[in-house]
Amino acid sequence: MIKSLISIIIPVFNRAHLIQETLNSVLSQTYQNWECIIIDDGSTDNSKEVVSFYLNQDNRFKFYKRHNTKKKGPSACRNIGIEKAKGDYVIFLDSDDVLCNTCLENRIKKIERNPELDFVVFSMGHFKTLGNLYVDNGRKVFHGSANDTIKHFLAHKYPWNTTRPIYKKEFIVSIDGFNENLIVFTDPELALRMLLTKKVKYLTVDITDCFYRVDELHENKYLDIEFRKKMQSNYLVFKTNIFNLLTKKEILFFSNELKYAYAKSIKVFNFIEDSNKGKKIKELFYENLLFSFKEKIYLNLLKFSMRYRNFKGMYRLSNFLMLSFESKVISSIK
Amino acid sequence: MDGLVSIIIASFNSEMFLEETLNSIKNQDYIYFECIIVDDGSWDESKHIAQEFTIIDDRFSYYERPLNYDKGSSGSRNFGLTKATGIYIQFFDSDDIMLHNHLFDKIAVFREDDSIDLVINEFSFYENGKITHNSNIKSNRPLIDSFLDNIEYHTFGPLWKHSFIKENNVMFDFELSNMEDWDFNIRLLLFKPKIVNLNTSTILYRQSQNSLIKEIAKGNPKEIKSEITARLKILHMFESEGIDTIDIKKYLKFRFRKLYRICLENKEFEMASFCYVSTSKVLKLTLLEKIKLKVAYYTYKLFNKGYVLLE
Numbered sequence: 298m299i300k301s302l303i304s305i306i307i308p309v310f311n312r313a314h315l316i317q318e319t320l321n322s323v324l325s326q327t328y329q330n331w332e333c334i335i336i337d338d339g340s341t342d343n344s345k346e347v348v349s350f351y352l353n354q355d356n357r358f359k360f361y362k363r364h365n366t367k368k369k370g371p372s373a374c375r376n377i378g379i380e381k382a383k384g385d386y387v388i389f390l391d392s393d394d395v396l397c398n399t400c401l402e403n404r405i406k407k408i409e410r411n412p413e414l415d416f417v418v419f420s421m422g423h424f425k426t427l428g429n430l431y432v433d434n435g436r437k438v439f440h441g442s443a444n445d446t447i448k449h450f451l452a453h454k455y456p457w458n459t460t461r462p463i464y465k466k467e468f469i470v471s472i473d474g475f476n477e478n479l480i481v482f483t484d485p486e487l488a489l490r491m492l493l494t495k496k497v498k499y500l501t502v503d504i505t506d507c508f509y510r511v512d513e514l515h516e517n518k519y520l521d522i523e524f525r526k527k528m529q530s531n532y533l534v535f536k537t538n539i540f541n542l543l544t545k546k547e548i549l550f551f552s553n554e555l556k557y558a559y560a561k562s563i564k565v566f567n568f569i570e571d572s573n574k575g576k577k578i579k580e581l582f583y584e585n586l587l588f589s590f591k592e593k594i595y596l597n598l599l600k601f602s603m604r605y606r607n608f609k610g611m612y613r614l615s616n617f618l619m620l621s622f623e624s625k626v627i628s629s630i631k
Numbered sequence: 632m633d634g635l636v637s638i639i640i641a642s643f644n645s646e647m648f649l650e651e652t653l654n655s656i657k658n659q660d661y662i663y664f665e666c667i668i669v670d671d672g673s674w675d676e677s678k679h680i681a682q683e684f685t686i687i688d689d690r691f692s693y694y695e696r697p698l699n700y701d702k703g704s705s706g707s708r709n710f711g712l713t714k715a716t717g718i719y720i721q722f723f724d725s726d727d728i729m730l731h732n733h734l735f736d737k738i739a740v741f742r743e744d745d746s747i748d749l750v751i752n753e754f755s756f757y758e759n760g761k762i763t764h765n766s767n768i769k770s771n772r773p774l775i776d777s778f779l780d781n782i783e784y785h786t787f788g789p790l791w792k793h794s795f796i797k798e799n800n801v802m803f804d805f806e807l808s809n810m811e812d813w814d815f816n817i818r819l820l821l822f823k824p825k826i827v828n829l830n831t832s833t834i835l836y837r838q839s840q841n842s843l844i845k846e847i848a849k850g851n852p853k854e855i856k857s858e859i860t861a862r863l864k865i866l867h868m869f870e871s872e873g874i875d876t877i878d879i880k881k882y883l884k885f886r887f888r889k890l891y892r893i894c895l896e897n898k899e900f901e902m903a904s905f906c907y908v909s910t911s912k913v914l915k916l917t918l919l920e921k922i923k924l925k926v927a928y929y930t931y932k933l934f935n936k937g938y939v940l941l942e
Contacts, residue, residue, distance in 0.1 A: 300699070410804040411864075413818065442873030500867055503912075 300330045301385040301409065303401055304466065306378030308371040309392040310338040313347045315510065316392045318427055320351050320358070323390075328401035334381055335392075336374035337362045372475035372483050379466075379474045387464045393510045394460055395427070400506040404463040407502050414498050416464040418457045420505040430508050438503045444550075447492050450485045451539070451554035452626045453561060458484050460507045462499075471495070481528050482535040493542045529566045529574045536578065540585050548585055553625040555586055560599060560622040564615065567603035595621060634741070636664040636734055637717030637793065641696075641707035645725035646676040648837065652725055653684050653691070661734035664721075666691045667714050669707040677725070705803035705811045712802070720793050722786045722812070726837045728757070729787075733833035737790045740827050748795040748824030751788050757835035765832050774820050774874065777813065778865060779882050786812040787834050795824055804864075809843050809857035817865050821872060847890075850897025855890050859909050862886070866913065884914050891924065892941045895931035903928060 305323055309316055323333050335348055335358065351358045361381060367373040375389055386408060390396065400419075408417045418439075422432045439449065439456035449456050472491045475483050491497055518524050536558070540548070548555065559582040566575060588596070595618050602615040638656060642649060656666055668681045668691065684691040694714065700706035708722060719741070723729065737750045755762040766783045770776040777784065799822045803815050838844075846854045862883060869876050887910040894903035907924055910916065916924075923940045930937035 406806065410802075410806050411818065412802050413800045413822075440867045440870040442871060444873065498871070500864070500871065 301405060302383060303328070303331045303386045303388060303405060303463070304378070304382035304384030305331055305333045305388050305390055306375055306382065307333065307335045307390045307392050308338055308374030308378070309335055309340060309344050309348070310371075311340045311342045311344060312392040313340070313342045313344040315512075316344060316347055319390065319392055319395055320348070322395040322398070324351070324355065325398045326396065326401045327399050328405060331357060331401055332382070332384060333358045334378045335360050336377050338369060338371065338374050339363060368477045370477065370480040372479055373477045375483075376474040376477065379469055382466060385466055387466045387469050388462075389459045390507075391459060391509075393512065395424070395430075395508050395510070396460075397430070397506045397508070403502075403504055403506055407500075408463050408465070411500065414465075414500055415468040416462045416497075416499045418462045418499060418501045419507065420503055421458070421461050422505045422508045423511050424508045425511050432505045436503075436505075438501055440501055443492055443497060447489060448551060448554045448626070448629065450489050450492070451551055452557050453485070454626075455485055455488075456501075457488070458509075460509075476534075476538065478534050479531050481531045486535050486538065489539055490542065493539075493547075525566065526574075529562075529578070532562060532566070533574055533578050533581070536581055540581060543585075552586055553622075553629050555582070556588065556592065557622040557626045559586075560596060560619055563596065563599050564603060564619060567600070567606075592622075633661075633663050633738065634718035635716065636661070636719045636721055636738070636790070637711075637715035638664055638666040638721045638723055639708055639711035639715060640666065640668045640723045640725050641671055641704040641711065642668055642673065642677055642681060642725040643671040643704075643707075644673045644675045644677060646673075646680060648726035648839075649677045649680050652723070652727060652729075653681070655729040655731075656723070657684070657688055657691075658731055659729065659734045660731050661738055662690075664690055664734060665715070665717060667711045668693050668725075669711045670695045671702060671704070671707045672696065701805035703805060703808055703811075705805040705807060709802045709805070712796070715793065718793055720791045720796060722789075724786050726839065727787060728835040728837070730833045730835070734790075736829055736831070736833055740829065741790075741792075744827075746825055747827050748792045749819075749826045750790045750829060751784060751826060752790075752829040752834060753832040754783075754785070754788060754834035754836045755832045756838055758838040762835070763838075766836075768828050769830075773826065774817065774869075775878060777817050777820065778862075778869070778879050784812070784816045785836065787836070789816060791819070791824075795819070795822070804861070807857045807861050809847070809854040810861040811857075814861045814865060818868070821868065848893065850893050850899045850902070852894070852899050852902040855894065855899075855902055856905060859887070859890065859906060863909060863913060880914050884910070884916075887914070888924075888941055892927075892938070895927065895937070895941075898931075898935075900928070900932060 307319065323331070337344060348360055352360055359381065361377055363374050363377060379387065386405065404417065404419065408414060420436055420438065422430055424430045441449070446456055472495065476486050479486055543551070562578055599615060599618045602611045602618065605611050606615065670678055670681065670693065681693045685693045694710065696707045696710050700710045733752065737752060740750045741747055751768050753768050754766050756764050768782050768788065770782045773782065776782045796819065799819065801815065801818050803811050807814055843854060847858065866876060866879060866883065869879065887906055891903055891906045894906055911921060927937040927940040930940070
């Protein structure tokens with residue numbers, strides 16, 4: 298086949314110390330016909346200098362800054378990348394993750410041999426240092442129908458994340474890219490939007506060709522209360538969008554997964570004092586779903602057990618309550 | 632006005648039978664066709680034979696597969712497709728024979744109903760100048776029956792509407808050297824074409840010494856790997872479409888065990904391992920089944936025996 302161009306889109310924010318390894322992994326690809334579009338999200342460290350080294354070395358690297366008029370966050374940056382991308386295919390890469398050197402070669406083969414597909418999903422390993430790249434032996438390779446895929450995303454059991462798919466560019470353009478109002482939940486929102494609004498054809502291939510950086514600093518971000526608050530307001534936006542996309546019939550069909558998602562949100566956002574967003578989330582779910590009497594009691598108990606989770610037995614109680622929602626999800630997913 | 636049929640033939644070192652094949656096309660009752668012959672790098676006389684036909688009959692055209700298309704029948708056919716200008720597409724192999732009424736009978740079906748996307752013909756297995764038996768194409772569920780090998784389409788069975796192939800953007804999988812036509816047909820069937828079967832045989836399917844079926848029986852690892860790859864890929868596609876795969880998985884277990892045995896009997900141990908790994912990942916094997924397969928590997932390796940374990 299004619300050598301197709303692959304656009305690799307990387308949003309960067311204050312990753313000067315890590316992005317070198319990422320960009321090196323792009324530079325060392327066996328498949329040469331790529332362009333790498335780096336978009337700066339307003340970094341305050343010397344990310345720009347680090348990137349300049351690559352821009353000067355190889356003109357396949359391109360650099361843009363997110364304009365002030367656009368919302369902060371990876372979504373707007375990725376959308377800028379999509380706009381500027383000249384390739385036939387697109388891969389999104391985070392500024393601290395890496396690709397194995399045959400990644401592009403593999404991916405282009407698998408998507409070009411079946412040109413009727415919109416995207417192909419690969420597997421991802423993890424690493425702390427480049428010397429030790431781990432293939433995830435416990436990885437789940439998801440092969441499912443459109444409905445099963447939707448169910449998995451709704452229940453927050455994501456079948457894939459940012460870097461795992463290679464998309465046809467025209468497909469990504471046709472779904473209008475990422476939702477710029479979100480800084481978290483960007484991937485499940487994109488996936489659900491594409492699965493709910495289009496007839497999507499995709500395949501999963503179990504080849505591990507990219508690696509996710511496990512970084513203590515990164516993990517601790519989730520414990521920070523300010524970040525959790527942002528997560529909660531993002532969650533509200535995310536779920537509001539989803540309910541807007543779902544028809545009444547679909548809400549009924551996916552009700553187990555939606556109820557489980559609500560239970561999970563109670564668990565995750567429990568220690569936030571600002572109950573305003575929490576109330577709105579509750580309103581959203583109660584408006585759209587019919588909870589049984591038992592379910593309502595369980596949810597209130599869950600709230601109670603999370604508030605007093607330091608007391609004896611509360612942890613076990615919360616687990617039991619979550620399981621009662623989760624088991625319905627597991628049984629409807631084959 | 633009768634529609635043009637584009638006949639696409641991938642040819643590789645086919646000097647033995649190509650002339651007979653091309654003559655059978657030249658003698659079609661239905662005259663509105665273009666025959667696109669794509670040569671895949673032959674070094675025998677087949678190139679000259681093909682070129683001769685282009686001189687005496689301007690419906691025939693000859694190309695050499697360009698470098699930016701992968702080597703193999705997939706790459707050649709995909710290239711041929713880009714040269715096709717017809718309303719209907721007939722893929723054909725360089726050693727089979729088209730009976731004189733083949734195109735005429737198929738076009739007649741389209742003439743009756745223009746909304747049809749696909750016409751399938753029966754064909755005859757042809758060995759040493761004799762017809763042994765005919766293929767089976769009748770089915771209520773062609774997708775599943777294709778997978779289970781209950782029906783056979785092959786390269787030449789289908790006559791597709793060109794627009795159906797174009798709109799759905801399906802091409803031959805260039806990673807497959809075997810069953811690439813099976814894979815292509817099934818992937819197009821997933822788009823639910825309107826199908827009509829022609830219940831008379833209009834093609835002679837030549838069985839030769841080095842046909843792919845015989846290559847598999849000899850344990851050729853490239854062809855076996857291609858079959859495994861194709862079947863697993865299509866299985867996953869079926870799962871994505873929400874098609875019930877219970878019968879298919881049962882059949883796969885049986886088929887993979889057969890391929891596994893062929894590998895072991897032909898001392899292709901690496902391919903046997905590949906077969907085992909692919910099977911056990913996707914088809915849930917019981918502990919007993921796994922033990923039998925593993926033990927058979929060693930008994931074959933050491934003693935070249937163990938058929939009983941693989942029944």
